[in-house]
Amino acid sequence: MSAKHTIRRELKHAAADDTQRVLERLERTCRVRGQRVTRQRRAVLQVLLAEGGALTAYELLDRLRRSGGRSTPAAVYRALEFWMDSGLVHRMDSTRSFVLCEHPEGPHPGQLLICRQCGTVIEAEDKAVSEAASRLGSRLNFTLDVGLLELTGVCALCCARGRRTQPAS
Amino acid sequence: MSAKHTIRRELKHAAADDTQRVLERLERTCRVRGQRVTRQRRAVLQVLLAEGGALTAYELLDRLRRSGGRSTPAAVYRALEFWMDSGLVHRMDSTRSFVLCEHPEGPHPGQLLICRQCGTVIEAEDKAVSEAASRLGSRLNFTLDVGLLELTGVCALCCARGRRTQPAS
DNA sequence: GCTGCTAATGATACATTGTATCACTTCGGC
DNA sequence: GCCGAAGTGATACAATGTATCATTAGCAGC
Structure with a gap:
């Protein structure tokens, strides 16, 4: 459990951390699972x-090419698929984009709150929501997948920015 | 209110009903709202x-062409957009497909349960789910959009079909 | 270190899904 | 009938995602 926990903390604080260290640890963890962390995969995660935040596959491709890589769409999608299988990346259907996950231990119930305006994504684990959904599934005889619900809206920042009538300004 | 209700009932029982009658009523309702029900739009809804059930835009296009129409992708998307604005059609991000709505009165909170295997879609209005989601939004300072949550899974029928081991073994 | 197996890559082409544009037509109001 | 707005048709294109297959890299066993 402590290994998981460490990765999770490191992901959360990656901006302030040494990215290289995070990658090395991920690499070690994946190797233990018998997975290879190749150049492409490392680059995508990096x-x-x-x-x-979230990026579409082609935004990701752009960034990779701009840093001198010679990636192709297929390569990007393969790397993303790998990380999704590992549980480190989520795909958001509503925006066709990909975002780092904070729970690398695999599929888990939860929610993604996606800001329509700035693209910010917040990952939540609200028991009330997932249990209500689960009950709804049972009621309708539907075996729901375990996974993240996508909720779109406007984040606090954008909401404040968008408000022309001042709340206190 | 009774008009809404009638449309809703008719949509629900469209298969057993005279499709033409449903369309005529929809047409009348839209006209009242100042909207035109043109040939393209009528065809798409038909x-x-x-x-x-649900269809992707290009499946829809195929069916239209097979019945002798000369539709184009753009035409289909325009018609779908029209019906979505009218609240009669929902788009499902997770499957990129479109499905009739049972609540033509416009945006409303609710859930879509989508079967991964057969594509069946059930529309639900579960208060517990939408209220839990709403509370989560407030807690995280997120102004959530009013709309349908997409829940994927396996429907009862497919689940039964898929079970090789009998339930009591 | 070799050999051979498997996983991953690179490259290309293609499939699918969705939009922009613009000339033309149709509809409804006068 | 005429006008303006809304809708259409046609074409081209943009964006997103996959299939294929020859080649390369990484690892296991010798």
Whole structure:
């Protein structure tokens, strides 16, 4: 459990941390699982770490190419698929974009709150929501997948920015 | 209110009903709102009614062309956008497909349960889920959009079909 | 160190999904 | 009938995602 916990903390504080160290640890963890962390995969994760938010596959491709790589769409999608299988990256259907996950231990119930305006993504683990959904599933005889619910809206910052009538200004 | 209700009931029982009658009523309702129900729009809705489930834009296009139409992607998307604005059609991000809505009165909180295997879509209005989501939004200072949550899973039928081991073994 | 197996890559082409543009047509109000 | 706005048709294109297959890299066993 402590290994998981460490990765999670490191992801959360990656901006302030030495990115290299985080990657090395991830690499070690994946190797233990029998997975290879190759140049492509490392590069993709690095971009997502550096970005600190969500990116579409082609935005990711752009960034990789700009840093001198010769990636292709297929390569990016393969790397993303790998990280999704590892549980380190989530794909958001509503924006067709990819974001680092904070719970690398694999599939887990939870929610993604996605800001329509700035693209910020907050990952939540609200028991009330996931249990209500689960109950709804049972009621309708539907075996729901375990995974993240996507909730779109406007984040606090954008909401404040957007308000022309001043709340206190 | 009774008009809304009637449309809703008719949509629900469209398969058993006279499709033409439903369309005529929808047309009348839209006209009252100052909206035009054109040939393209009527055709798109007709296909969705006949299908009784979700279709992607290009599946819809295929069906339209097979029935002798000369539609284009743009035309289909325009018609779908029109019906979505009217609240009669929902787009599901997770499957990139479109489905008739049972609540033509406009945006409303609710859930779509989507079967991964057969594509069946059930529309639900579970207060517990939408209220839990809403509370989560408030807690995180996120102004959530009013709309349908997409929950994927496996429907009862597919679940039964898929079970190789009998339930009591 | 070799050999051979498997996983991953690179490159290309292609498939799918969605939009922009613009000339033309249709509809509804006068 | 005429006008203006809304809608259409056609074309081209943008964005997103996959299939294929020859080549390369990493690891296991010798």
